[in-house]
Amino acid sequence: MKRLLPLLLLLPALGLVPKRPVPGAAVPSGSVRHLTLRINGQPVAADTSSSRFFLSSDHALRLNVVRQDDPDGEGLTIIIDRFPVQAGSYTFQEILSGRNRDASYRFGPVAAYSKSCGQNTGSVVITGVNAEKHWLRGTYRCQVCEAGRGARRFTLEGEFEYPVEKE
Template identity: 75%
Template sequence: MKRFLPLLLLPLLGSAPKALPPVLPDSARLLTLRINGQPVEADTISSRFFLGTDRALRLNIVRADDPDGEGLTIIIDRFPIQAGTYTFQEILSGRNRDASYRYGSTAAYSKSCPDNPGSVTITGINAARHWLAGSYRCQVCESGRGGKRLTLEGTFRYPVEKE
């Protein structure tokens, strides 16, 4: 009888709840922004991701409290439209990658920092629906002497428009 006890428990295993993979929508307008670790609401209507005919990818992330402002702009020149990590330190490879940030009277640029680490990581591409998913992180420094260093980071799942 002890040999058949495990067989009696099999129907109970079938009734256990199964973990289903999350269903993600085909459209995308998810965008987060943190400045020096503090969350800042991003404006998903004013923010735009553009892919130019020269294959330059431009991420323009605008703050919700300044929808007419410039916000954060990250440029990746010669974007190969594939998943991967694109870092700002690869400027010597012939690809122009930099970031700039403007909010009110604050203007900051990645090239103003003596060390300007930054990256955009593309984790998903939906060519049919024209969106990218991933994350970004960059350091920018205020223009001028003694400017503050700002770390801007976040995640996205966002439509890409042709420029």
């Protein structure tokens, strides 16, 4: 054992020790579909086979998160116009700057829109982009309100590591 100790101490200097992966730096495969949804803080299962992220030819990004208990429903739709396909924070407050950033939610009889809220708060934060493999990583958070009398306010949020399709 005493003879092996000097050799073990030399391994890092020789670069022969396996390096630990940096958290969050792993490149996902093309089939990665991690998607979460919380409504007013309560977790709701997202349907990863019905949910879709689309990027149109004019660079409008559309995130469509569908609930697992309503795979044929519209779910949550967030639109970011003129998405530059890069990491960054895209907030709904900038809707007046000429960039269309809004959200809508439909589930059963409930229809709510970010534009119906007094404050159009919300954001999509892109923390990872792989244009070659067509996926995005990040978080989303928005408030949507039912239109009309007795309107309820919903806060929808979650994380994603998801493929992006061409629209």
